[in-house]
Amino acid sequence: MSELSSRGRRLVESPPLAAYVAAHFEQLEDAWDPQDNPTGYIGLCIAENKLLAGEFLAALESTLPAPAETLAYDAVVGNLEFRRALADFMGRHLVQGPVDAEQLIVLGGAGSVLEQLFYVIADPRETVLVPTPSYAGFWADLETRDELHLQTVDARSETGFALDLEALEAARLAAPTPVRALLLTSPDNPLGRVHPRETLEQVAAWADAHEIHLVFDEVYALSVFGPRAFTSGAQLSGGLGPRHHVVWGFSKDFGASGLRCGVLLSHNAQVRRAVGELAYWSGCSGHTQYMLARFLSDAARADAYVTRMRESLGGAHATVSAALHDEGIDFRPGEAGFFVVCDLRAHLSEASWEGERRLWARLLAEARVNLTPGEACRIAEPGFFRLCYASMPAAAVREGVARLGRALGSKPSGG
Numbered sequence: 001m002s003e004l005s006s007r008g009r010r011l012v013e014s015p016p017l018a019a020y021v022a023a024h025f026e027q028l029e030d031a032w033d034p035q036d037n038p039t040g041y042i043g044l045c046i047a048e049n050k051l052l053a054g055e056f057l058a059a060l061e062s063t064l065p066a067p068a069e070t071l072a073y074d075a076v077v078g079n080l081e082f083r084r085a086l087a088d089f090m091g092r093h094l095v096q097g098p099v100d101a102e103q104l105i106v107l108g109g110a111g112s113v114l115e116q117l118f119y120v121i122a123d124p125r126e127t128v129l130v131p132t133p134s135y136a137g138f139w140a141d142l143e144t145r146d147e148l149h150l151q152t153v154d155a156r157s158e159t160g161f162a163l164d165l166e167a168l169e170a171a172r173l174a175a176p177t178p179v180r181a182l183l184l185t186s187p188d189n190p191l192g193r194v195h196p197r198e199t200l201e202q203v204a205a206w207a208d209a210h211e212i213h214l215v216f217d218e219v220y221a222l223s224v225f226g227p228r229a230f231t232s233g234a235q236l237s238g239g240l241g242p243r244h245h246v247v248w249g250f251s252k253d254f255g256a257s258g259l260r261c262g263v264l265l266s267h268n269a270q271v272r273r274a275v276g277e278l279a280y281w282s283g284c285s286g287h288t289q290y291m292l293a294r295f296l297s298d299a300a301r302a303d304a305y306v307t308r309m310r311e312s313l314g315g316a317h318a319t320v321s322a323a324l325h326d327e328g329i330d331f332r333p334g335e336a337g338f339f340v341v342c343d344l345r346a347h348l349s350e351a352s353w354e355g356e357r358r359l360w361a362r363l364l365a366e367a368r369v370n371l372t373p374g375e376a377c378r379i380a381e382p383g384f385f386r387l388c389y390a391s392m393p394a395a396a397v398r399e400g401v402a403r404l405g406r407a408l409g410s411k412p413s414g415g
């Protein structure tokens with residue numbers, strides 16, 4: 001008999017971690033290096049921004065030493081001084097208006113915030129609508145312990161993957177169980193698109209009309225380098241309603257996924273209270289909160305970081321766009337985030353998920369490049385792949401794209 005509970009067995013037998021992520025961590029030991037390992041593995045599948053990692057780390061280190069209080073228990077929803085510094089920063093950069101520190105909860109990463117928020121707003125088997133293409137991790141976040149049913153709202157490539165209200169309504173009506181929430185990533189992942197304010201207003205009005213929660217996942221809010229301005233859910237007309245919640249964190253906009261610091265902004269005191277009762281099990285380390293509070297309290301330095309981060313992302317996007325163009329690889333440019341979606345439909349041996357899986361495996365074996373398969377992003381049509389371009393230096397990204405071009409044989413003749 002197994003030593004595990006049925007829940008424990010389920011985790012072992014069907015792990016929530018996606019196969020492309022598992023492959024990434026397996027291959028990292030053989031990672032590419034221009035001198036020591038020029039044929040090594042190039043992982044372009046993980047949404048991380050390491051472009052300013054050295055600078056941010058140095059800034060955090062300058063906040064040390066931390067006082068002994070950081071070793072002690074503190075408010076499980078986050079140290080109040082940290083939340084005050086966060087409120088100030090988020091007010092300037094996300095919300096363009098005042099944020100009340102009491103309306104913030106700090107937990108160990110945006111994934112923990114999502115898991116705990118949905119635990120308190122939806123019951124097992126109830127439905128959460130997720131527009132696709134989507135961040136792959138929502139399924140692990142909301143199915144594993146919250147036991148929710150995620151229903152995709154599929155956008156099609158012919159429309160440029162436009163988010164449309166009719167599709168939302170159709171998904172709501174088709175849901176097998178009561179729909180409790182819509183989870184909207186804004187700016188989105190994997191398309192790197194900034195949703196226009198009008199779209200967000202329409203979606204919010206639709207959600208309000210049906211009394212469903214609208215969770216804005218805004219973890220890429222500051223990582224915008226295109227001309228279109230980001231609009232937070234908290235900036236919409238009428239402000240953040242009782243069923244609207246914003247999720248943000250340091251993993252993406254500060255390239256600090258290892259610090260595990262995510263933030264919930266909700267004006268709903270009942271929701272905050274319920275999440276607060278769970279917070280003890282996934283709090284953010286006091287030491288991390290201290291460093292981040294000190295970093296944010298120097299507003300000029302924090303603002304300058306955001307400006308440089310955006311510039312560097314814009315530069316990295318230009319680099320990958322040029323490389324993909326040179327190789328004749330079709331892709332949809334981004335305006336935010338650290339990824340583009342490549343259209344490799346023409347390279348599938350057959351237009352099916354099996355065909356997409358085969359192409360993914362071939363690119364990993366032949367080019368030693370790992371892309372996020374569209375299937376993991378729940379894209380409705382096989383053949384699209386997400387390419388993350390800010391987790392490796394420009395030379396690695398160029399090398400990875402050149403290898404993809406060779407493996408696909410897509411380089412334009414004479415080019």
Ligand SMILES: Cc1ncc(COP(=O)(O)O)c(C=O)c1O
Nearest residue numbers: 047109110111135185189249251
């Ligand atoms: C849209 C979105 N939400 C949440 C997360 C998870 O963030 P964290 O590492 O802070 O848990 C990610 C990570 O890729 C993401 O892309």
